[in-house]
Amino acid sequence: MRLPLHLLLFSILLTLTPVVGAAERVALVVGNAAYEQETAALKNPVNDATAVAAALRRLGFEVIEGRDVDEDAFYAKITAFEDAARSATIALFFYAGHGLQVAGRNYLAPVDLQLETRQDLKRGAIELASVLDVMRSATNLVILDACRNNPLAGELARSLGLSREMAASRGLARVESAGGTLIAYATEPGAVAADGLGKHSPYTAALLEHLETPGLSVHDLFTEVTASVLERTDKQQKPWTHSSLSQIVRLAPGAVPGPSEAMPSAPAEGPASERLTAEQLASERLAAERELLFWESVKDSPNAADVQAYLDRYPNGVYAVLAHNRLRDILRRPDPTPPSVEAGLELSRADRRLVQLGLAAEGFDPGPVDGWFGRDTRGAIRRWQASRGGSVTGHLEVETAKVLLASGRQRAEQEKARLAAAEAERVAEQRRRQQEQAEQEELEKLLVMVRVAGGSFIMGCQRGRDRNCYGDEKPAHRVEVGSFEIGKYEVTQALWEAVMGGNPSFFKGCSECPVERVSWDDVQAFLQKLNTRTGKRYRLPTESEWEYAARGGRQSRGYLYAGGHDAGSVAWYEDNSGDRTHPVGQKGANELGLHDLSGNVREWVQDCWNDSYEGAPGDGRAWERGDCSQRAARGGSWYFIPRNLRAAFRNRYTTGSRSGKLGFRIARTLTP
Secondary structure (H helix, E strand, C coil): CHHHHHHHHHHHHHCCCCCCCCCCEEEEEEECCCCCCHHHCCCCHHHHHHHHHHHHHHCCCEEEEEECCCHHHHHHHHHHHHHHHCCCCEEEEEEECCEEEECCEEEECCCCCCCCCCCHHHHHCEEHHHHHHCCCCCEEEEEEECCECCHHHHHHHHHHCCCHHHCEECCCCCCCCCCCEEEEECCCCCCCECCCCCCCCHHHHHHHHHCCCCCCEHHHHHHHHHHHHHHHCCCCCCCEEEECCCCCCECCCCCCCCCCCCCCCCCCCCCHHHHHHHHHHHHHHHHHHHHHHHHHHHCCCCCHHHHHHHHHHCCCCCCHHHHHHHHHHHHCCCCCCCHHHHHHCCCCHHHHHHHHHHHHHCCCCCCCCCCCCCHHHHHHHHHHHHHHCCCCCCCCCHHHHHHHHHHHHHHHHHHHHHHHHHHHHHHHHHHHHHHHHHHHHHHHHHCCEEEECCEEEEECCCCCCCCCCCHHHCCCEEEEECCEEEECCCCEHHHHHHHHCCCCCCCCCCCCCECCCCCHHHHHHHHHHHHHHHCCCEECCCHHHHHHHHCCHHHCCCCCECCECCHHHHCCCCCCCCCCCCCCCCCCCCCCCCCCCCCECEEEEEEEECCCCCCCCCCCCCCCCCEEEEEEEECCECCCCHHHHCCCCEEEEECCCCCCCEECCCEEECCC
């Protein structure tokens, strides 16, 4: 009879409170996964949104659904949601995808969000407040599974030039819900949630598990979701909820109670505080009845585990004193199993170790697993016997020995499997390190550098030496350059892929061709990763270093181009390139053995842009004054005319510019 009573109790619990908000319901459900920025792509949000939308339809919601929506489509969905929600009793918004906070404001990311200019954030992202503004129903529920690890947030401050106060932060910012609103995050504000390895994120999986539970209130729903997420993530992800709901809301109605089963409740027309008090009184009455049922079901049991289960659930319960007395009575029963019975089992020392392993496997610490049954092991046997409701003797008999030996063998097999898994993990880690070492060695092969001895030279357009000069190449001035290293070749697509893992180039399919379509900002990210990988300090050459190297350094013969007076022999340019880049090193080198300085792609340098050399540094350093939103670029390209291949020729681009004519080579300071 014990089981039907418990089933009856839970049935009563599910049917006590009438359903609130059974009128019209509307929901906006959006899942964004296929982000145009490759590193921002996610696995589960579309699956999450599809499953949530289906569940809400089963719960009677009119669902407006969006999958992988761009900015225009997102706003269109919000507009449709606003219209539908005007007459709804419950409005619900679910979003899965990338979200980010800036200066305490939360933004949701359409799949086409690009953060390249200061205006992109406000123009391209969807501010959460704009969604909350259109939710004006009696009950509003906002569920955001949008705290996934977001590379857009990591790049935001640098990409947009934000101040410290405007820096992007992890996760979402705390939002105080307006009246009649509940807001639920997949994890607490400022933290990052997991996308998940299965079909759904841990948070949405937990939500789907409990969303359609009959009779479950919204507050209890998110309590259950929190517990499930904590269990699924080993307490690494803690959901967060803020509510200003003033009434009990249930999304999935339970069975309607009969007249004899119904509990008294506060009048519906009374104030919210009175309704809540009545609900609490009913809840307390039910709790007392449930405790009584529990105690009635175990009070006469000969099993100590049953009585202990009551004490575990109600440590300060009404019947706790009686329970402790009953438990002591059970544990004090006379010992029907003398030590001679255990001796008759003739257990070997190995068998005794298995018994100790079995005790440990079932949560009863036997002390050292050494094959000797000392005080700790005897105590563990007693506690184990008490948990099973048998005779508490501290000695083994035939059946208990069989059970513990079986548990011990299983634990030994598990330990063997654990050790095998640990060994497999060790081997995998060793292979991973070997792979990293091989990749590092391959990377070093791609880093071909040339040492340039320092010296003095005349930088810029020189009368009688350079023809067809431009005004920004003047005045010619003397510069003293220290020794440094510079790349023998322009950075290739192969080298870029080895460091960054992708290839932004327009002319793909040629690993030995120079990488292009990289901005000055992209190059800084490349250098940071390269330096982390190699432990060295690579950088862009300064403008004076670049021209010194292009002119051949101390070995300069006064050539017009980098390596000669004949453009076709040293450069790919308008007349011979076929309108594309070519593998590095195919044209002749200059006096230092450097290739393609005059033509293949233009090359970024470190300096800010200045329209002339007035006030330029004379010691080879980068010129970090002037218009630093633009940076200088040197050399010719496959697209240029001969005049623009000269060693003195210079140009400028904004730091975010990308072009199929624009690449770079690297340099490194030589320490004394």
